[in-house]
Each structure stands twice: as C-alpha cells, then as structure tokens.
Amino acid sequence: MTVGVLVFPGSNCDRDVRWALEGCLGVPTTFLWHEQRQLDGIDAVVIPGGFSYGDYLRCGAIARFAPVLEAVRAFAAAGGPVLGICNGFQVLTEMGLLPGALTRNAGLHFICEPAELRVSPGGCRWLQGYGAGETIRLPIAHGEGRYQCDPEDLRRLEDNGQVVLRYAANPNGSVGDVAGISNPAGNVLGLMPHPERACDPVTGGVDGRPLLASLLR
Amino acid sequence: MLKPRGCEDVTNSPAAVPTFHARVQVSLRPSVLDPAGEATRAAAARLGVDGVRRLRIGKAIELELEAPDRATAQSQLELISDRLLANPVIENWSLDISEPAAAEHP
Numbered sequence: 424m425t426v427g428v429l430v431f432p433g434s435n436c437d438r439d440v441r442w443a444l445e446g447c448l449g450v451p452t453t454f455l456w457h458e459q460r461q462l463d464g465i466d467a468v469v470i471p472g473g474f475s476y477g478d479y480l481r482c483g484a485i486a487r488f489a490p491v492l493e494a495v496r497a498f499a500a501a502g503g504p505v506l507g508i509c510n511g512f513q514v515l516t517e518m519g520l521l522p523g524a525l526t527r528n529a530g531l532h533f534i535c536e537p538a539e540l541r542v543s544p545g546g547c548r549w550l551q552g553y554g555a556g557e558t559i560r561l562p563i564a565h566g567e568g569r570y571q572c573d574p575e576d577l578r579r580l581e582d583n584g585q586v587v588l589r590y591a592a593n594p595n596g597s598v599g600d601v602a603g604i605s606n607p608a609g610n611v612l613g614l615m616p617h618p619e620r621a622c623d624p625v626t627g628g629v630d631g632r633p634l635l636a637s638l639l640r
Numbered sequence: 641m642l643k644p645r646g647c648e649d650v651t652n653s654p655a656a657v658p659t660f661h662a663r664v665q666v667s668l669r670p671s672v673l674d675p676a677g678e679a680t681r682a683a684a685a686r687l688g689v690d691g692v693r694r695l696r697i698g699k700a701i702e703l704e705l706e707a708p709d710r711a712t713a714q715s716q717l718e719l720i721s722d723r724l725l726a727n728p729v730i731e732n733w734s735l736d737i738s739e740p741a742a743a744e745h746p
Binding site: 488571 | 671
C-alpha cells in the first residue's frame with residue numbers, strides 16, 4: 424500500500440498528510456509533483472489542502488489543468504480511492520469529479536476552528552470506519568468553503584446518499600450543511616475539514632484516523 | 641508614418657495573423673450569494689450613499705488573441721470563457737470582441 428500525495432505550487436498540507444499517514448498510521452506515502460503523468464505503484468491518491476497556484480482565478484481552477492490530474496481522473500474512473508481535502512475538494516469540483524463548487528464563506532472571514540460533523544458513510548469507502556450518524560470533530564481552515572449547487576442537484580446528491588459529511592453547526596453557509604460529498608461509486612471523497620490534522624493526539628483529537636485508516640481495511 | 645524601433649511593419653505580409661481584442665465579463669449567477677458584494681454595499685451606505693439596492697462583484701478579463709478570422713476567435717474565446725475563466729456551476733459570462741484595430745489591418 425502506497426499513497427500518492429499530490430504537490431502543487433502552493434500546496435501546504437502535503438506534509439501534514441504524510442505525517443498522518445506515515446507517522447501516525449504507518450502507511451507509506453510518496454509525493455507526486457503536479458507535472459508528473461504516471462501513478463505507477465500508487466494505491467490511493469490524496470489531493471491535499473493549500474493554495475494551489477495561489478488560487479488564482481478561482482480556488483482549484485488552474486490546478487485542474489495540471490498533468491498529474493489527468494492520471495488521477497483515469498485512476499478514479501478505474502475505481503481507485505481519491506481523497507480531496509480542503510483545496511483538494513475545490514480541485515475535485517473544478518475538474519468535475521465531484522459536482523458543485525466551493526465559494527466564499529457567507530461571513531467572509533477565513534474560519535479556523537474545530538467543527539462537529541455528522542457522518543453518513545453510505546457507500547463511501549473512505550468512511551467505513553465510522554458509524555452511520557456518528558458525530559466527529561475535525562478542524563476546518565478555509566475562506567472558500569461554502570458548498571454551492573442547484574437545489575435539484577442537492578436533492579439528487581441527498582437521494583443518492585452522496586452527502587456523507589454535514590456540519591452540525593453550519594460555519595460557512597454551505598447549502599444543505601454540506602461538509603463533504605462522495606461520487607456515486609464511493610471511491611472519491613471531497614471534504615473541507617482536515618482529517619490529517621486530527622490523527623496525532625498532540626493536535627487535540629484523533630477523529631480523523633478512521634478516515635485515513637480506511638485504506639488499511 | 642514613424643514607427644518605434646523594433647516595431648517592424650509585418651502587417652502587410654499576407655501571413656500576418658490579426659489580433660482580436662476581447663473582454664470577458666464573469667458574474668456570479670443570480671442565485672448565488674455574494675457576501676463580498678453585500679459587504680461592499682454596506683460600505684457604500686457608510687460613505688453616505690444609501691440608495692444602492694444591489695451590488696454584485698464579478699471579474700473582467702481583457703485578452704488579446706491571435707486568430708486567422710473572427711469565427712475562429714469567437715469559438716476559441718468561448719472555449720476559454722466556459723472552461724477556464726468562469727465556472728458555470730456558479731458563474732455566468734459574456735464576451736465582447738473588438739475587430740482588429742485599423743492600424744493592424746492597413
């Protein structure tokens with residue numbers, strides 16, 4: 424098992440993800456530079472948080488054209504596990520692997536605080552370590568985390584069980600209290616909260632461990 | 641006509657490709673909340689202008705594009721407007737293309 428962690432110019436949670444996986448869970452990782460075109464020997468992909476390409480134009484808008492993401496698209500289509508955290512979630516929506524878009528927080532402020540989340544794992548392969556309806560606590564740190572999609576699209580996502588993570592107290596104005604969604608097949612998960620910052624007990628909580636440890640199941 | 645140094649006149653050559661000037665206006669779709677626009681509207685009131693009923697913040701992108709003809713320019717500009725400059729999930733865009741300047745088409 425080797426997890427590929429993408430690195431764009433401006434990524435800043437790539438090393439946090441490595442520490443959570445390798446240091447806390449013993450899962451080997453390798454960094455994948457954005458210009459790379461091959462994912463040989465990779466069993467799962469994490470698109471980490473940060474400000475890829477400075478978030479110019481829109482968050483994730485430039486990153487979506489990175490060569491490595493063409494390989495990630497094929498990897499996801501073949502059922503490979505793909506996790507997008509924060510900026511990684513924004514990249515997944517910009518590239519169309521997940522529906523909707525992430526927009527400026529309703530209150531305009533960058534929010535950096537712990538958030539209570541309700542988990543509805545459904546068929547999402549990343550969330551099988553949690554019980555249905557379980558409440559967990561993960562840190563959030565974003566300025567553009569307000570999930571936005573048409574009401575009909577939201578209803579479809581809810582009917583399909585793709586709204587797998589919801590805020591208990593909506594911090595940013597997301598429609599449907601959406602904190603994270605999965606694709607219909609359940610192998611792609613995008614979420615604004617940071618599970619990798621809740622794996623080492625020194626960070627104040629380990630509720631993110633079951634998410635990353637799902638790779639070991 | 642005098643031209644600045646280094647500005648050779650190649651526009652008479654049949655191979656010259658015209659440059660189209662374009663302006664792409666990107667705006668948030670009406671259904672999408674614009675918190676920055678609301679904050680700016682509140683600031684206008686603090687400046688003493690109370691009558692602002694609606695204020696939405698978008699982007700204007702100015703481009704110069706070389707293309708063999710207007711139809712090609714139009715389709716290329718539509719492609720980048722729709723696929724790069726705007727995210728159709730949350731934004732609308734409109735496109736204005738100017739004919740190549742007369743100086744470029746002597």
